[in-house]
Amino acid sequence: MTSTKIQRQSANRDKGEYRTSTYLADEFWVLKRPVDIDGADFLIQLPATTLEDLRGRSRYIEVLGIVQSKFFEKKNGVSIHKKYVLDAEGKPRSEFFCFFHTDDLAGEHISYFFVAEDIVRELAVTSCGEYYRFKLTKKCFYEKQKNMGRKHISQVMKAGIQRTEIASNTRFVRELFKVYSTPTLHHEEQPDFVYSLRIVEGVRIVLCRSSTGPHGHLLEMRRDLFPNQGAFFWGGSGTGPKFLAVSMLAHHMNGEIPTAKNINDLVVNLLSKIDMDSECNITSREILSALQRKSSRESEMDTLERNWFGDMHGKGVELVEVLERIDNELRVKCKRGEEFRLIISVAGMSKVPLIDHVMKQIARSTDAAVPVFYNFALVLREPTTSKALEVSLSEVYRFHND
Structure with missing residues (x-):
């Protein structure tokens, strides 16, 4: 590798690290460890609001988020090793995040933010099978991950760290008390x-x-x-x-x-x-x-609609699942799987504290059956295929964890 190329990679690494640090400094306690010439890991910790909170952390397993920063030029690609993205069971790590930075033709900064699930779902695996490859092409331009709001990124990262923290502590407690809570087992291949x-x-x-x-x-x-x-x-x-x-x-x-x-x-x-x-x-x-027996998501939501809507069931009012809030928009999923990003109305903005509170509860839930947050929406469907064409949110929400 020539000295010029090494210098450019080093400069790009510094750019990526600096731009990533601007997203992290106000919301997290940050440590940095160098990885290679292409980038670094930031280790992020949820800040303590009081001295009692800080001391109380000694009573449970505290998880650090891992953030990797990358800078690329024009249409060059960058890679992430699978060991960062996947855990020992091959599942996406909820505490891992990645920023890809670049500049447009006018010199404006552009950033792409990925959680581990996005990386697994969106990025191709290299021929050696060891890396995920990020590269902008005519078909892959990653608009959903592009220039996300800083507040939204912060919320996503905090929720991911909290989910990992809860899971880690749950596993630890189960293992600790395993000897006392071992249930009756039958050891039969075909239970009868x-x-x-x-x-x-x-x-x-x-x-x-x-x-x-x-x-x-x-x-x-x-x-x-x-x-x-x-x-x-x-x-x-x-x-x-x-x-x-x-x-x-x-x-x-x-x-x-x-x-x-x-x-x-x-x-x-x-x-x-x-x-x-x-x-x-x-x-x-x-x-x-x-x-x-098949139990479709649609039939389950139909049952809830019949219980909750009464005479209004089947007249255009449907349940839509609230997946996340992105600034002044909600990402929702209809009962047949169609997803929409909808702007929250001025009147509906009064519900934002409730939405954020409930979404945080869901992220922290340790229930075996994950609770769901619904909006009572007006859904316009295509007459012949029943595909959802348009969704209008109401100001009525319901948290379902029965």
């Missing part, structure tokens, strides 16, 4: 059990018995997997049925942690359909059938 849902003097319990033998036991309440202070329940779709679903599935799956989809499928397809005042038996086969 009967779960007897009973009500004893008003208390709901579940007896678990093998179909092939006389031995049984009470189904453990898996509060280590589902933070619920209540009891089991059936005949609805609230917290009680979800708690029951988590506990049943954890036994059915021989100790594995059930996915949010598994939990939702068991509730929607089976537990919600049981008479809440009745006792019944559920077999392993019925659980398998409930998990294999």
Whole structure:
């Protein structure tokens, strides 16, 4: 490599680091460590507001965000090693962020901000399979990541660090108390059990018995997997049925942690359909059938609409899921998967504190089934295909974590 090329790379590295630091300095405590001639890592920490807050951090695992900065010229490309982006399980790291900086023809600064999920979804992998490659082309110009607002970037980074922090502490606590909370396991390749849902003097319990033998036991309440202070329940779709679903599935799956989809499928397809005042038996086969039955997002939202809208259901008013706020816009998803970025009306701006508060709750949620934030919107659909053409937000929102 020639000295001129090294000098240019060094200059570009300094530019990238400086521009990235301007995004970080006001919102985080920042450390920097050099990586290579192309860039550096910034280690960012959520600032403490009081001395008590700072001292209190010794009681839990604190996560540092990792930010990588890159500067590129014209249509040159830059690479990021996969080890930064993916964790040991091959999943995107929620505490990793990357800035790509450049200048346009007029010399104006342009920045592209990526979270790890964006990198995995948007960027190509190099032929060696070790790197993600960022490069502007006629087909790839990354408008969604371009010149994002500083406040929005700060919110995204803080939420990512907090999610990682919660997950890290949850894993640590589960491992710490594993010896005390080890549930009854069956070690059978093909589970064949009967779960007897009973009500004893008003208390709901579940007896678990093998179909092939006389031995049984009470189904453990898996509060280590589902933070619920209540009891089991059936005949609805609230917290009680979800708690029951988590506990049943954890036994059915021989100790594995059930996915949010598994939990939702068991509730929607089976537990919600049981008479809440009745006792019944559920077999392993019925659980398998409930998990294999299709339960679309659309049908779930239709059910909520029928419960919430009453006579207005099917008359143009629909639920749309609020995904994030970007300055004065909301990114929402309709029940058939169509996404829109919509400007918040002047009247609707009064709801911004509520929106930010709820989105922060969702980001911090440790529930096995992630809560959802909805807007009651007016949706115009194409008559023949039913594709959503236009969405108008209302000022009515509802947080759903039942």
